[in-house]
Amino acid sequence: MPERRVVATGIGVISALGRDRNEFEQSLRAGRSGIAPITSVDCSSLRFANGAEVRDFDPLAHFEQKHADLMDRFTYFGMIAAREAVADAGIEWTPTLRERTGIVTGSCLGGRVAEHKVLAELNTNGRARAHPFSIPRAMDNAAASQISIETGVTGPVFTISTACSSANHAIGHAFHMVRHGMADLAIAGGSESPFTPGHLKMWEAIRAVSPDTCRPFSKDRRGMILGEGGAMIVLESLDAALARGATIYGEVVGFGMSADAHHITQPSALGAARAMRAALADASIRPEQVTYINAHGTGTAANDPMEVAAIRDVFGGHADRLAVSATKSMHGHALGASGAFEAAATLLALRSGILPPTANFTEADPACDLDVIPNVARESEVEYALSNSFAFGGLNAVLAFRRWAA
Amino acid sequence: MSDEFVERVLSVIAETQNIPREKLSPRSSFEELGIDSLGGVAMVADLETAFDVSIPNEEVLAIRDIGQAIECLRRHRPKGPAGGSAVGS
Numbered sequence: 001m002p003e004r005r006v007v008a009t010g011i012g013v014i015s016a017l018g019r020d021r022n023e024f025e026q027s028l029r030a031g032r033s034g035i036a037p038i039t040s041v042d043c044s045s046l047r048f049a050n051g052a053e054v055r056d057f058d059p060l061a062h063f064e065q066k067h068a069d070l071m072d073r074f075t076y077f078g079m080i081a082a083r084e085a086v087a088d089a090g091i092e093w094t095p096t097l098r099e100r101t102g103i104v105t106g107s108c109l110g111g112r113v114a115e116h117k118v119l120a121e122l123n124t125n126g127r128a129r130a131h132p133f134s135i136p137r138a139m140d141n142a143a144a145s146q147i148s149i150e151t152g153v154t155g156p157v158f159t160i161s162t163a164c165s166s167a168n169h170a171i172g173h174a175f176h177m178v179r180h181g182m183a184d185l186a187i188a189g190g191s192e193s194p195f196t197p198g199h200l201k202m203w204e205a206i207r208a209v210s211p212d213t214c215r216p217f218s219k220d221r222r223g224m225i226l227g228e229g230g231a232m233i234v235l236e237s238l239d240a241a242l243a244r245g246a247t248i249y250g251e252v253v254g255f256g257m258s259a260d261a262h263h264i265t266q267p268s269a270l271g272a273a274r275a276m277r278a279a280l281a282d283a284s285i286r287p288e289q290v291t292y293i294n295a296h297g298t299g300t301a302a303n304d305p306m307e308v309a310a311i312r313d314v315f316g317g318h319a320d321r322l323a324v325s326a327t328k329s330m331h332g333h334a335l336g337a338s339g340a341f342e343a344a345a346t347l348l349a350l351r352s353g354i355l356p357p358t359a360n361f362t363e364a365d366p367a368c369d370l371d372v373i374p375n376v377a378r379e380s381e382v383e384y385a386l387s388n389s390f391a392f393g394g395l396n397a398v399l400a401f402r403r404w405a406a
Numbered sequence: 407m408s409d410e411f412v413e414r415v416l417s418v419i420a421e422t423q424n425i426p427r428e429k430l431s432p433r434s435s436f437e438e439l440g441i442d443s444l445g446g447v448a449m450v451a452d453l454e455t456a457f458d459v460s461i462p463n464e465e466v467l468a469i470r471d472i473g474q475a476i477e478c479l480r481r482h483r484p485k486g487p488a489g490g491s492a493v494g495s
Contacts, residue, residue, distance in 0.1 A: 047463065207447050207463045223463060265444050301467060302443075 001181040007404060009246040010089025010234030011344050012081035012189075015331045016052035016227055020084055024231075024331075024341075025348045028356035029377045033330045035213050035225050035360075040195045048209045051195060052227030052332025070133055071146060072111030077230030077337070078143030078191030079150065085187060086151065089234040089246060093152060102156040102183035103144050104174040105232075106166030106190030108336035109199070110140035116196035143191050143230070155183050164296070166190050167339030168389035168397035171233060172255030175399075178235050185240070189340035191230030200226070206265070208300050214333070216297035216326030216358050217304050217372040219365035224298040227332020231340035233347070249347040251402040253384070254283025260394025267303055267390055272296075272310035275396035276386060280314075283400040285384055287315045290322065290400075292355055292385040294342045295372075297326020298333055305367040307388065323380060325373040329359035339389040343399055346387045350403040353381045415453065415476050422452035432473035443467070450475060459483050 013020065016034025017027035027034065034052045043049040059068040059076050071079070082103075091097075114137035121127040136142060141159040148157045156177060160169045167190030174188030194200075203209050203226060210223035241248055256278025260271030280287060296307055304326075312319045327345045334341060349355050354377050361374035387399045412432060420427040425439060436446050450466045453459075453475065459482040469475050 047460070205447075205451060206444075207466055209463075211463070263442070263444075266442070 005238035006178045006252045008249040010085040012084025013231040014080045015229035031357045031359045033359045072114040072137045073193035074191045075143045081230035081232040082147045085232040085234045098152045100184040101153045102186045104170040104188045105144040105159045106170035106336045108163045111138035114138045162395045163391035165389040165391035165397040166336030175252045186235045189232035190337035192334045192337040193228045214299040215360045216299040217368040219363040221299045224333045227334035231344045248404040250350040253402045254279040254400030256398045258396045267306045269306045269310040273313040275398045276314045279398035279400045290384045292382040293324045294346045294387040295326045296388040296390045308368045324370045325358045342387045418456045435471040
């Protein structure tokens with residue numbers, strides 16, 4: 001089968017930036033950060049107290065009690081994002097389409113909130129038994145499986161866990177499945193819910209979380225800020241989208257992966273650069289054709305200069321003509337969901353011609369000397385964009401997108 | 407810097423990081439001890455526990471040798487006659 005062009009026709013997002021895709025997009029355009037004091041966990045014994053939480057979330061506004069009882073918070077977010085994406089795409093399910101659809105979800109942690117409750121019951125409250133729903137709630141593939149059960153999708157359904165690159169790996173594999181005819185439609189993205197006392201303690205210990213906010217590429221950056229939520233994207237072949245008159249956000253044109261084979265936490269610019277080059281090659285485009293990059297941009301001491309060095313390595317002199325922004329400054333670092341937030345942000349920017357800024361930016365860092373769209377969104381018609389994800393453990397995944405001009 | 411305090415820090419490092427005590431001195435760099443950035447964070451975490459102190463991220467991430475770790479601990483240990491007693495010693 002010849003390669004098919006693949007487009008995004010539906011986007012769903014629930015995040016600290018709002019309950020849906022529209023609120024997400026409006027916040028990004030306004031440069032409004034969702035970072036605030038963490039409310040779901042007592043942070044009095046932690047070195048940090050801020051996060052990008054989904055506020056005032058009530059699962060019973062979305063699910064019947066019996067259904068809600070089976071799921072962890074990360075699954076709620078994945079389900080809600082998938083519902084919005086599928087509705088947005090205007091999918092009308094048929095038995096054939098259900099068989100020809102795939103679902104690929106990313107999650108770094110899986111159901112840690114559910115697991116935390118089990119451990120608290122056993123260790124603190126002296127219970128002898130865990131709840132029988134604990135495994136179905138906690139398993140990493142719960143979101144993929146619940147989306148499959150609700151939609152009736154029976155094609156290839158799986159979950160990828162590559163830490164902070166999970167969602168990019170998920171979207172990239174879904175893209176390749178549709179491109180090569182293994183599926184006609186795919187729902188792909190990620191969801192995450194990292195706010196548990198134990199998990200926050202683990203992040204405190206590794207010294208990567210900022211005590212105030214997330215300032216990617218700023219000289220005074222102090223680390224990342226954890227976020228949560230879910231984002232899902234509906235992918236289908238261009239021909240199918242055109243045939244049914246779907247609204248097209250943009251085209252997915254490339255996916256590149258690499259491994260650093262270097263260190264379990266320290267990133268390598270060589271690995272990051274190889275993933276960007278692989279995405280460009282997969283898209284059959286030259287570096288000069290790219291004008292926007294949604295950066296991995298975590299705001300840690302280690303990531304940001306490494307990423308800038310990798311971009312300079314790949315793009316050479318063209319790097320100075322790139323616009324690069326780190327939207328983690330607004331939606332936080334939602335680990336296995338981050339790539340999906342950033343893919344959504346990139347597709348929305350390609351469609352609207354408004355590039356999201358790097359929020360909370362204060363002072364330029366000579367080690368991060370790119371145009372990072374400080375604080376204020378920018379009008380710019382971009383033809384090709386990249387979205388970078390680089391994970392702990394040195395696992396890199398980069399997506400390439402193209403603006404859709406009808 | 408009291409020799410006694412330095413000695414206590416070096417003993418804790420030797421014990422928690424499984425490094426022979428005779429290989430450790432305030433002049434030892436992490437590099438020559440084979441300690442990378444993540445190992446350095448782990449070493450300081452053990453020292454924080456042993457000396458009951460809390461050190462901010464920026465200071466921890468800047469430490470490159472044993473002398474800097476000792477200085478950092480001295481700045482943060484509780485003041486007073488009992489200050490700096492290692493837990494369990």
